[in-house]
Amino acid sequence: MTAFSTVKVALDDRSYDVVIGPGLIGETGQRLKALIGSNPVVVITDENVAALHLDRLCDSLSNAGIPHHQIILPAGEQTKGFGQLQKLMESVLDLRPDRGWSLLALGGGVIGDIVGVAASLILRGVGFIQAPTTLLAQVDSSVGGKTAINTRHGKNLVGSFYQPQLVLADTDTLNTLDGRELLAGYGEVVKYGLLGDHKFFDWLTENGLAVINGNADARRHAVMTSCAAKAEIVAQDEREQGQRALLNLGHTFGHALEAETGYSQVLLHGEAVAIGCLLAFELSAELGFCPFEDVATVRRHFETIKLPTKISDISAKIADPGALLDHMRQDKKVKDGKLRFILARGIGDAFVAENIDERKVAELLETAIAA
Numbered sequence: 156m157t158a159f160s161t162v163k164v165a166l167d168d169r170s171y172d173v174v175i176g177p178g179l180i181g182e183t184g185q186r187l188k189a190l191i192g193s194n195p196v197v198v199i200t201d202e203n204v205a206a207l208h209l210d211r212l213c214d215s216l217s218n219a220g221i222p223h224h225q226i227i228l229p230a231g232e233q234t235k236g237f238g239q240l241q242k243l244m245e246s247v248l249d250l251r252p253d254r255g256w257s258l259l260a261l262g263g264g265v266i267g268d269i270v271g272v273a274a275s276l277i278l279r280g281v282g283f284i285q286a287p288t289t290l291l292a293q294v295d296s297s298v299g300g301k302t303a304i305n306t307r308h309g310k311n312l313v314g315s316f317y318q319p320q321l322v323l324a325d326t327d328t329l330n331t332l333d334g335r336e337l338l339a340g341y342g343e344v345v346k347y348g349l350l351g352d353h354k355f356f357d358w359l360t361e362n363g364l365a366v367i368n369g370n371a372d373a374r375r376h377a378v379m380t381s382c383a384a385k386a387e388i389v390a391q392d393e394r395e396q397g398q399r400a401l402l403n404l405g406h407t408f409g410h411a412l413e414a415e416t417g418y419s420q421v422l423l424h425g426e427a428v429a430i431g432c433l434l435a436f437e438l439s440a441e442l443g444f445c446p447f448e449d450v451a452t453v454r455r456h457f458e459t460i461k462l463p464t465k466i467s468d469i470s471a472k473i474a475d476p477g478a479l480l481d482h483m484r485q486d487k488k489v490k491d492g493k494l495r496f497i498l499a500r501g502i503g504d505a506f507v508a509e510n511i512d513e514r515k516v517a518e519l520l521e522t523a524i525a526a
């Protein structure tokens with residue numbers, strides 16, 4: 156078996172490869188060389204990832220004769236704001252770049268998102284490379300070109316679609332990731348099976364624990380299949396006018412739970428997505444779209460993997476279905492005031508449902524909170 160897998164994101168002249176496998180960071184220089192020649196690269200990372208993986212990446216750039224600079228930002232979601240964005244862009248401009256330069260995001264989704272915004276704005280657009288180091292970033296945020304920062308009005312409200320030119324997902328970097336962060340990223344992995352690929356879900360029920368426990372081949376397969384699923388959807392609907400909304404399976408419920416817990420360590424995004432996926436399957440079953448048996452199958456898998464499955468699994472007390480509904484109404488995916496959900500006809504068969512009756516959702520939330 157080859158050590159690396161490549162997934163192509165087909166977007167005409169903005170197409171790019173997502174390369175996945177162990178040890179890729181050490182090959183960054185040679186892989187970039189073909190793409191950018193000897194143009195300079197500014198590597199941007201956070202302090203946690205810098206301590207663990209930055210030197211290897213910079214050595215690889217040096218060995219390939221690529222001039223480079225590094226900028227280290229604080230770790231955490233708070234970094235994704237106007238203040239850090241301004242500092243970051245001024246620091247890059249201090250280096251007197253031209254449009255042949257590239258910004259390379261080495262880190263999780265926070266770094267990928269803020270660097271993407273900066274790359275799209277500096278000189279009206281410089282090169283952008285992603286080297287994602289969390290499972291969530293490898294299977295989701297580094298692919299597809301959504302970039303954003305948070306404002307006081309909410310998360311991810313300022314940003315643009317700006318595709319990277321290459322994504323290098325080194326699955327070895329996951330070995331240093333905190334176990335809870337890894338598991339949360341798995342929430343997004345299983346989402347791809349649930350929304351469009353029953354076979355992948357079945358594979359995960361067999362191999363999910365190997366993915367979590369560090370089996371390199373299992374990890375590569377899981378990341379590759381997830382990226383391929385996302386790439387296919389993005390290629391058809393880059394700007395989320397239709398199909399791409401399917402990627403939000405579990406996210407309407409998930410975002411409401413995250414908002415209610417203050418987007419904090421109390422509930423990580425992928426954990427919220429896991430609970431949200433189950434709620435979406437439950438709602439689908441209650442509305443008669445999906446067999447209850449499938450809900451039970453999904454729940455069993457999450458329990459085996461040790462993902463949270465219930466609202467009561469969240470350490471903060473959530474008692475008010477009305478507050479959760481309010482968050483859902485504020486979600487930017489709400490269209491013309493109607494609640495829109497991604498529901499499922501079964502495992503691997505999600506669809507966009509408009510006009511969902513709020514009372515049904517309220518009832519479901521009441522039951523879910525009591526469970």
Ligand SMILES: NC(=O)c1ccc[n+]([C@@H]2O[C@H](COP(=O)([O-])OP(=O)(O)OC[C@H]3O[C@@H](n4cnc5c(N)ncnc54)[C@H](O)[C@@H]3O)[C@@H](O)[C@H]2O)c1
Nearest residue numbers: 203230263264265266288289291292295296301328331332
């Ligand atoms: N653009 C998109 O399409 C998209 C999609 C999903 C999520 N997101 C965004 O992604 C962000 C969340 O990303 P995340 O979960 O990767 O969080 P993150 O970037 O905050 O990383 C989580 C934590 O892990 C640390 N870390 C990262 N890689 C590590 C490694 N290999 N070893 C040890 N520690 C490591 C980080 O320093 C941080 O403390 C959110 O802001 C979300 O909005 C964007």
Ligand SMILES: [Zn+2]
Nearest residue numbers: 295343424428
């Ligand atoms: Zn998500």
